[in-house]
Amino acid sequence: MTHHRWFTPWVLVAPAAVWLFVFSVWPAINTVVLAFTNAKPLGGGHFTGLANFERALSDAQLVDALVNSIVFMLVCLPLLTMLPLLIAILVEKKLPGITFFRTAFYTPVVASAVVVALIWGWLLDDRGLINGLAQGLGVVTTPVPFLTERWLLLFSAISLTVWKGLGYYMIIYLSALGNVRRELHEAAAVDGAGPVRRFWSVTVPGVRNTMLLVSVLVSVSALRVFSELYVLSNGTGGPGGRDMSLVMLIQLYGRGFTGHLGYASALSLLLLVVTLGPMLALLRLNRKAA
Amino acid sequence: MLVITVSPFLWQLSTSLKSLQEDIYTGTPSFWPERPTLSNYAEVAETIPVWSYAVNSLIVAAIVVAGNAAGATLAGFALAKLRFRGVKLLLGLFLATLVLPAEVTIISQYVTVRSLGLADTLLGVALPGAIGMLNVLLMRTAFQAIPPEMDEAAIIDGATAWQRLRHVGLPNVRGMLSVVTIFAFIGAWDDFLWPLIVLTDPDNYTLTVGLQYLNGTFSANPRLIAAGTMISFLPIVIVFAVLQRFFFKGVEEGAIKG
Numbered sequence: 001m002t003h004h005r006w007f008t009p010w011v012l013v014a015p016a017a018v019w020l021f022v023f024s025v026w027p028a029i030n031t032v033v034l035a036f037t038n039a040k041p042l043g044g045g046h047f048t049g050l051a052n053f054e055r056a057l058s059d060a061q062l063v064d065a066l067v068n069s070i071v072f073m074l075v076c077l078p079l080l081t082m083l084p085l086l087i088a089i090l091v092e093k094k095l096p097g098i099t100f101f102r103t104a105f106y107t108p109v110v111a112s113a114v115v116v117a118l119i120w121g122w123l124l125d126d127r128g129l130i131n132g133l134a135q136g137l138g139v140v141t142t143p144v145p146f147l148t149e150r151w152l153l154l155f156s157a158i159s160l161t162v163w164k165g166l167g168y169y170m171i172i173y174l175s176a177l178g179n180v181r182r183e184l185h186e187a188a189a190v191d192g193a194g195p196v197r198r199f200w201s202v203t204v205p206g207v208r209n210t211m212l213l214v215s216v217l218v219s220v221s222a223l224r225v226f227s228e229l230y231v232l233s234n235g236t237g238g239p240g241g242r243d244m245s246l247v248m249l250i251q252l253y254g255r256g257f258t259g260h261l262g263y264a265s266a267l268s269l270l271l272l273v274v275t276l277g278p279m280l281a282l283l284r285l286n287r288k289a290a
Numbered sequence: 291m292l293v294i295t296v297s298p299f300l301w302q303l304s305t306s307l308k309s310l311q312e313d314i315y316t317g318t319p320s321f322w323p324e325r326p327t328l329s330n331y332a333e334v335a336e337t338i339p340v341w342s343y344a345v346n347s348l349i350v351a352a353i354v355v356a357g358n359a360a361g362a363t364l365a366g367f368a369l370a371k372l373r374f375r376g377v378k379l380l381l382g383l384f385l386a387t388l389v390l391p392a393e394v395t396i397i398s399q400y401v402t403v404r405s406l407g408l409a410d411t412l413l414g415v416a417l418p419g420a421i422g423m424l425n426v427l428l429m430r431t432a433f434q435a436i437p438p439e440m441d442e443a444a445i446i447d448g449a450t451a452w453q454r455l456r457h458v459g460l461p462n463v464r465g466m467l468s469v470v471t472i473f474a475f476i477g478a479w480d481d482f483l484w485p486l487i488v489l490t491d492p493d494n495y496t497l498t499v500g501l502q503y504l505n506g507t508f509s510a511n512p513r514l515i516a517a518g519t520m521i522s523f524l525p526i527v528i529v530f531a532v533l534q535r536f537f538f539k540g541v542e543e544g545a546i547k548g
Contacts, residue, residue: 004372004450004451006374008368008372008451008452009368009372009373009374009377009451010368010374012364012365012367012368012372012451012455013364013365013368013369013380015360015361015364015365015421016361016362016364016365016384016421016423016426017365017380019361019418019420019421019423020380020383020384020387020423022402023399023402023417023418024383024387024390024395024423025383025387026398026402027395027398027399027401027402028387028390028394028395028398030395030398030401030402031394031395031397031398034397034398034401039401041404087291090291099534099535099538101292102534102538103530103531103534104292104295104296105291105292105295106530106534107295107296107299107527107530108295110476110480110526110527110530111299111480111523111526111527112479112480112481112482112497112498112522112523112526113480113482114480114482114498114501114502114522115480115498115501115519115522115523118302118501118502118505118515118518118519119298119299119301119302119519120298121505122301122302122305122512122515122516123298123301125512127315128512129301129319132315132319133319163294163295163298166295167295171538220391224391224393226393226482226483227482227483230482230502231482231502231505234505234506235502235506247393247483250393250396250397251396251483251486251487254396254397254400254487255486255487259397261397261398261401264397265397265398268393268394268395268396268397268398269394271391271393271394272390272391272394275391275394276389279389
């Protein structure tokens with residue numbers, strides 16, 4: 001039995017439903033359609049079959065971008081799954097001033113990736129703080145080319161991604177740690193288990209599902225990296241454009257009046273396929289555990 | 291640990307306050323500016339229209355916050371508390387969008403916005419994110435946590451759906467609503483890729499796009515870039531520091547469950 005007029009729910013849900021169809025469902029369908037055309041902002045839009053995908057197969061820059069994305073993911077994954085958990089355990093204790101620490105760790109999360117990348121760009125600059133200190137202390141004689149060498153640039157972008165992500169995943173772990181039963185820790189302590197042993201035998205199994213969730217979130221966001229690499233390389237994609245990410249390529253081809261919307265859409269589909277990998281891996285791991 | 295988190299921001303603040311006479315490229319850097327000055331903030335405003343960029347960012351963020359607060363609350367309530375045909379299908383579609391990274395549809399999103407005549411406008415930047423699908427689902431979860439007995443009591447008293455939303459629903463979802471609005475504000479203020487695609491005229495840039503423009507086009511003076519980043523960073527930190535109580539409380543109430 002209902003207690004409201006039949007159209008009431010629809011009136012309430014209408015704005016969100018319009019947004020769902022106009023800005024989610026339709027663009028998703030249109031991406032698939034465009035991927036099989038030679039669409040450009042002005043004209044074009046003829047069906048070209050698999051031409052965009054054939055072009056992708058012989059695109060050297062795309063190979064670089066895929067390699068970068070996978071390296072990015074493989075380095076971020078262990079660091080951002082474990083470090084925030086360790087910090088969360090440290091921060092969890094009800095210490096005075098804990099609110100301050102929590103907020104401080106969260107500050108890089110609320111800052112824009114552009115702001116963070118500009119700050120790190122200055123720190124890592126040839127004449128910036130880190131090179132200045134290293135030269136002043138005599139560790140190196142010439143500046144380390146953090147931003148102008150292909151792999152160093154990639155690893156610089158990875159470091160700032162890890163730095164920015166710590167607080168975000170820490171908060172997720174904090175709410176999970178609250179659910180780990182205190183008695184288990186006490187029982188293990190009584191049985192003579194030290195802090196390291198308790199971490200592996202009580203904490204880790206207790207937050208196992210959260211760790212799986214975090215590892216998927218980390219992987220997917222690593223595969224979607226854009227702003228960090230774009231700003232650190234000043235929009236160039238590094239030396240020879242070899243530090244492009246997949247999303248940078250999508251942006252490069254899709255933007256402006258000369259954009260290749262069709263090719264950019266084909267790359268978008270590729271991005272979707274790549275990001276589905278970690279999600280499917282999570283489903284499998286979950287099923288195995290059940 | 292805290293040093294690692296906070297010191298890069300402080301170093302940037304320090305750089306932004308150093309005068310042109312002070313050598314900032316040195317092997318023995320000093321944290322305290324010799325003669326602290328705000329002249330870099332004045333000069334960055336002469337190089338790029340940084341204050342109008344800030345206003346642009348604020349306009350976008352205001353539209354996104356208002357849209358999400360209203361749209362996600364209304365839809366979340368209907369999906370959680372009212373029965374109607376098609377609710378399951380609709381819910382499934384909302385859920386399905388979550389596995390779709392925004393970057394995958396960003397190009398066709400741009401095609402849509404352009405065909406609405408909104409390319410290179412702030413409305414075009416704000417509109418697609420004005421009702422976030424995740425926010426609808428978060429608000430639905432919050433409304434579902436309200437015990438059904440409270441609704442039944444209201445129904446017996448003859449309350450309409452609207453009255454139930456106002457007097458039973460809203461007072462009980464404040465925590466989640468604050469998380470949704472804070473996230474919406476931060477997300478809109480910080481966004482870079484989408485405004486970079488939509489906006490072409492430098493007069494229309496938001497702060498993030500404007501800062502990269504400053505960095506890419508007039509990259510000479512790190513003091514100016516530092517001043518620009520602080521203009522973007524300080525408002526969001528102040529907003530967050532003031533609201534963090536509500537934010538962490540809302541998160542603990544179950545915004546993010548593992």
